[in-house]
Amino acid sequence: MRKIAQNRSIVLFFMLSILLIQLTGTFMSQDVYADEKTIILFDQVHLQFYTSERMQSAITSLNNTEDFIVYFNDQRFTETSLLGVDILVIENPERSFSLQERLVLVEYLDNGGNIFLLADPRGTISNLNNIIDAVQYTDGRFSQHVIFDEEFNQNNISTQISVSREELRESSPLTNGVKEIITHSISIEDDDPNKVIATGSNYSLAGLEGKSQPAWLVASTVGRSRIVLCGSTRMFSDVKPSKSEVTWYQTKDNARLWQNIFSWLAQKEIPPSFLGTTLPPPLTLIISAFIAGIVFIGGGFSLYYLLQQKELKPVSEILRRKKKAEKLEPTPEEEIAQIEGEKAISIDDEEIITEEKPAPPKKKKKRKKRTYRVRR
Numbered sequence: 418m419r420k421i422a423q424n425r426s427i428v429l430f431f432m433l434s435i436l437l438i439q440l441t442g443t444f445m446s447q448d449v450y451a452d453e454k455t456i457i458l459f460d461q462v463h464l465q466f467y468t469s470e471r472m473q474s475a476i477t478s479l480n481n482t483e484d485f486i487v488y489f490n491d492q493r494f495t496e497t498s499l500l501g502v503d504i505l506v507i508e509n510p511e512r513s514f515s516l517q518e519r520l521v522l523v524e525y526l527d528n529g530g531n532i533f534l535l536a537d538p539r540g541t542i543s544n545l546n547n548i549i550d551a552v553q554y555t556d557g558r559f560s561q562h563v564i565f566d567e568e569f570n571q572n573n574i575s576t577q578i579s580v581s582r583e584e585l586r587e588s589s590p591l592t593n594g595v596k597e598i599i600t601h602s603i604s605i606e607d608d609d610p611n612k613v614i615a616t617g618s619n620y621s622l623a624g625l626e627g628k629s630q631p632a633w634l635v636a637s638t639v640g641r642s643r644i645v646l647c648g649s650t651r652m653f654s655d656v657k658p659s660k661s662e663v664t665w666y667q668t669k670d671n672a673r674l675w676q677n678i679f680s681w682l683a684q685k686e687i688p689p690s691f692l693g694t695t696l697p698p699p700l701t702l703i704i705s706a707f708i709a710g711i712v713f714i715g716g717g718f719s720l721y722y723l724l725q726q727k728e729l730k731p732v733s734e735i736l737r738r739k740k741k742a743e744k745l746e747p748t749p750e751e752e753i754a755q756i757e758g759e760k761a762i763s764i765d766d767e768e769i770i771t772e773e774k775p776a777p778p779k780k781k782k783k784r785k786k787r788t789y790r791v792r793r
Contacts, residue, residue, distance in 0.1 A: 454483070454484060454485060454486045455484055455485050455486070455503045455504060455679075455683040455685070456485075456486055456488065456501055456502050456503045456504070457479060457485055457486070457487045457488070457502075457503065457504045457505075457506060457679070458487075458488050458489070458490055458499070458502045458504070458505050458506065459476070459487060459488070459489050459490070459506045459508070460490055460505070460506060460507045460508070460510065461489045461490060461491070462490060462491060462492060462493060462512075463507070463510035463511065463512040463513075463514065463544070464510065464511035464512040465508055465509055465510055465511070466509055466511065466537075466539060466540065466650075467508055467509055467535075467537070467650045467651065467654050467656075469489055471654050471655055471656060472508075472650075472653060472654050472655065472666075473655055474655050474664065474666045474667070474672075475653045475654070475655075475666050475672070475675055478672065478675070478676065479676075479679060482676075484680070484683065484685060485679060485683070488502075493515065493518055494514075494517075494518040494521045494522065495517075495521060496521060496524070498521075499521065499525045499530065502525075502530065503530070503531060503682075503683060504530075504531045504532075504533060504679065504682045504683060505522075505525065505530060505531070505532050505533070506532075506533045506535070507532065507533070507534050507535070507545070507548070508534075508535040508537075508650045509535060509536060509537040509539070509540040509650045510540070510541070510544045510545065511540065511541055511544070512544070513541075513543075513544050513547065514544060514547060514548060519547065519548060519551035519552075520551075522548060522551065522552055523551055523552050526552050526554055526639075526642045526644075527642075529640070529641035529642055530642055531642055531643045531644070531682040531683070531684075532552075532642075532643075532644050532645075533644075533645045533647070533678065533679075533682060534548065534549070534644070534645070534646050534647070535647045535649070535650040535653075536559045536602075536603055536646075536647070536648050536649070536650065537602075537603070537648075537649055537650040537651055538563045538576075538601060538602070538603055538649075539651075540650070542559045542560070542561055542603065545559055546558055546559055549646075552644075554637065554639045554642060554644050555607075555612070555635070555637045555639075555644050555646065556607055556608055556609060556612075556637075557605050557606065557607035557612065557635040557637070557646045558605070558606050558607075559603060559605055559606075559646065559648065560603055560604045560605065560606050560623060560624075560627075561603065561624075562603060562604050562623040562624035562627050562631075563576055563601075563602070563603055563604075563623070563624070564576070564578055564600075564602050564603065564604050564617050564621050564622070564623050564631055564633060564648070565578065565621070565622060566578040566579070566617055566618055566620050566621040566622075567620060568618065568620035569581070569617075569618045569620060569621070571599050571658065571661070571668075572658070572659060572660040572661065574658075574659050574660070576601050577599060577600075577601050577658055577659065578599070578600060578601070578602070578617055578618070578621055579597065579598075579599055579618075580597065580598040580599070580600060580615055580616075580617065580618070581596075581597055581618070582595075582596055582597070583618075584615060584616045584617060584618055584630070585598075585614070585615050586613065586614050586615070589614050589636070590677065590680075590681055591614050591634075591636060591645075591674070591677045591678055591681050592614065592615070592674070592677070593677055594670070594673050594677070595670045595673050595674050595677065596669075596670055597669045597670055598615070598652070598669055598670055598671055598674060599652070599658065599665070599668045599669050599671065600633065600648075600649045600652040600671075601649055601651055601652065601658070601665075602633040602647075602648035602649035602652065603623075603633070603648040603649070604623035604624075604627065604631035604632060604633055604648060605631075605632045605633055605634070605635050605646050605648050606632075607632060607635050609637075612635050612636060612637045613632040613634070613635055614632075614634040614635060614636050615632070615633055615634035616630045616631060616632045616633065617629075617630055617631055617633065618630065633647070633648035633649065634646070634647050634648070636681065643681065643682050643684070645678055645681070645682060647678075651665050652665045652666075652668075652671050653665065653666050653671060653672075653675050654666060
C-alpha cells in the first residue's frame with residue numbers, strides 16, 4: 418500500500434510539471450521574435466566615409482525594432498570576429514582587405530552568413546570587387562559609372578535619380594511597400610536579370626556611353642547565404658541631398674527599402690506595415706504546445722487510473738496468480754498475507770452448526786459388601 422501511494426504522488430507531480438511546462442512554453446512563444454534577435458555587424462575599420470555617425474538614423478531604426486541588434490567591429494576580420502554574426506555590412510571601404518580577411522569572409526559565407534555590400538560614387542570600388550572575386554557567391558560587379566537621368570530626377574540634378582515602382586521588381590520582397598526612391602548610385606553589372614531588384618528609368622544611363630536602365634540593386638541566394646549589392650551608401654545616410662531639406666534616409670521610401678533589405682537578409686518575413694512592427698507569434702507554436710500538454714496530461718491520468726485498478730485487487734489474488742504462473746507452492750509468509758487479504762467473507766453471513774457429542778455414561782461405582790460381626 419505504501420508503494421502504491423508513492424507511485425500516485427509521482428504521477429501527480431509529473432502531471433503538474435507537464436502543465437507548468439505547457440503554460441510556460443505558451444507564454445514564451447508569444448515573444449519568440451523578441452528573444453531571437455538578428456545580430457548585425459557594421460564594418461568600421463576600413464576607412465569608411467559613411468561611419469555610424471553619418472548613418473545614425475538608419476542604424477537606430479534597426480535597433481528600435483524587436484528583430485535586430487547592431488554592433489560595430491573595431492579590428493580587422495579574424496577567424497573568431499564573425500562568430501555569431503548573422504548579417505555583415507560593409508559600406509564604401511577605402512582601405513583594402515587583406516588576403517586573410519577575404520578568406521575569413523569566404524568561410525563566413527560557407528557557414529551560412531549573409532553580407533550587405535554598399536558602394537558609392539565616392540569610394541574605391543575595387544575593394545568591394547576584390548571581396549566579390551574571393552567569395553564567388555555572385556556574378557554581380559560594381560562598375561565605375563555613375564547613373565544619371567536627365568528626365569526623372571530630384572531638383573533638376575541628373576545624378577539624383579528618381580526610381581518609381583516601374584523600375585522595381587514587383588515579385589521581390591525587398592520592394593514590398595516601396596513606391597518611389599531617390600538615389601545617387603553607381604551601376605552594377607549582372608548578367609542574370611532575375612537577380613536585379615532595381616534599375617534606373619528608360620532615360621537613365623551609366624556613364625556617357627553606358628546602356629540605358631542600368632541596375633543599381635542586386636540580390637542573390639547561394640545555399641543558406643544571401644548577398645545584397647547596392648550602388649549607393651549615401652541614400653541611407655543622414656547627409657542631405659543637394660537642394661533638399663530632409664536627409665537621404667528620410668527621402669521618399671528609402672527608409673522602407675533599408676528595412677526590407679535587412680529583413681530579407683535575416684530571412685524573416687517582411688511585415689506589411691512600416692518600421693517598428695512586431696511580427697505576430699507563430700500560431701503553429703502555440704497549437705503544438707497546447708496539443709503536447711493535452712497528450713501528456715491524458716497519459717498521466719491513464720497511468721493514475723491503472724495504478725488505482727491495481728490497488729483494488731487483493732494481495733492474495735496477486736500472489737495466487739504469481740504462484741500459478743510459476744507453478745510453485747506459496748511460502749508460509751505468503752500464506753499469511755493471503756489469509757489477511759481475503760476479507761470478503763463475513764462470519765455473520767454463515768451458519769455455524771456444531772454437533773454436541775453425548776457425554777460418556779458415568780460409571781457406577783461398585784460398592785464393596787461389608788460383613789459385620791455380631792458380638793454376643
